[in-house]
Amino acid sequence: MALLVTAHWAIYRKPINNAAIRTHTTYYETSFNKLQTPSLMSFSALGLCSTLLRTVTAWGYTQPSPIQKEAIPAILSGRDVIAIAQTGTGKTASFALPVLQRLANQPRPPANTIRALILTPTRELAAQVARSIDTYSQNMNIRCTAVFGGVRIEPQKLALENGVEILIATPGRLVDLYEQGVINFDHLEILVLDEADRMLDFGFTDQLNHIQSLLPEQRQTLLFSATFTQDIKTLAISMLNTPHTIELATAHDHIDRITQTLHPVDKARKHALLIHLINRNDWSQILVFTRTKRAADCLKKELINAGIVADSIHANRTQQARMLALEGFRNGSVKVLIGTDLAARGIDIEQLPCVINVDLPYVPEDYIHRIGRTGRASHSGLAISLYSDDESKQLKAIERLIGRPFKPKIVTGFAPKPTPPVVKVKEEEDDLYGNFEADDTPKRRRKSNARKKRR
Secondary structure, eight states: OEEOOOOOOOOOOOOOOHHHHHHHHHHHHHHOOOOOOOOOOOGGGGTOOHHHHHHHHHTTOOSOOHHHHHHHHHHHTTOOEEEEOOTTSSHHHHHHHHHHHHHTTSOOOOTTBEEEEEEOSSHHHHHHHHHHHHHHTTTSOOOEEEEOSSSOSHHHHHHHTTOEEEEEEOHHHHHHHHHTTOOBOTTOOEEEETTHHHHHHTTOHHHHHHHHHHSOSSSEEEEEESOOOHHHHHHHHHHOSSOEEEEOOOHHHHHTTEEEEEEEOOGGGHHHHHHHHHHHSOOSOEEEEOSSHHHHHHHHHHHHHTTOOEEEEOTTSOHHHHHHHHHHHHHTSOSEEEEOGGGTTTOOOTTOOEEEESSOOSSHHHHHHHHTTSSOTTOOEEEEEEEOGGGHHHHHHHHHHHTSOOOBOOOTTOOOOOOOOOOOOOOOHHHHHOOOSOOOOOOOOOOOHHHHHHO
């Protein structure tokens, strides 16, 4: 399988019928009930073919996760599906396995066409999904290609010349390829929106509306998201047809398995505290989040100077550098990976022991996405946040979202300096509003220039 990798944004918009939104919202709200985890079963009970069953068994998969138990049979039936589940619950396999089975006996697609399209918000997630599909389809004659920004477009054009069964793409590069006449959607059968909530967060609404206008109306559409916001409902109404809706876990269910710790510290000493925590604990790997790309690079330099193997991943780095950083983190040669919220999706490390927030995010939901990198697949996890006084608004927003306050834990030797009390000075009325009394001081009369000239 070729992993081909740009982000050229074009702006398009397909109008959405507000009446349809009002009509369908009630359906989603009333039918969207939390499902109970079914009894233990094997993958063979889900209707998968023998080829896929041999593959999942060979890779050590014994029992499907809750989202796989619910989603795989629904997708195999041909229905549109909305699946709401947290990261680390096996969502990729829940759509990849049935999509592969549905395409297994199909004829080869014609040149420059595809049969299934999987849209992801980030390059890293696109590459991760492509790796997973490559693994599951190793005994099947199915071609899969990933296209995304950051690399030359010519190799991607060549990969699409003969047609592929499955294309994984970021919205911007997909639109770019279409505008260059490289791809045709006439034979598309399945559309998958992976991490749909993050695609909306990243501003891909216009691209998604335009892409939908290019696709055949007769298709199966699958929407996977970690949250079920009003924006997701609106997107689902415009893109799916009477979907089967699944909800297996909320953000609170997921974070309950994660130990969350808040360390107050002066802003100027956050990096020193981070180095102290890394040296004091025996974490095998640590994923660290900063608010900005510059902060990520500065922190990387400090950690390397302290003898800690670290790398950074963010939008300003080349695609090759980002892939090397991720690979180093996966194989253990990099102990600390520093990233921004944009790069958070697509970082898939099994049993990641610890996530550390050097800066609290401005958007409280990003806190859930950050700490969701740990505590995956029913494992426990640890999330540490370094908090300074200037982040009080972010902290309160996060506490409202998770439904409970943090219990601050001060690290010995890193107690923040006490904030000096604000002294309110009573202002006199004259100081506050100005003194408007007349000035009685006599003024000297200035002589005119004309009188000077006469003298």
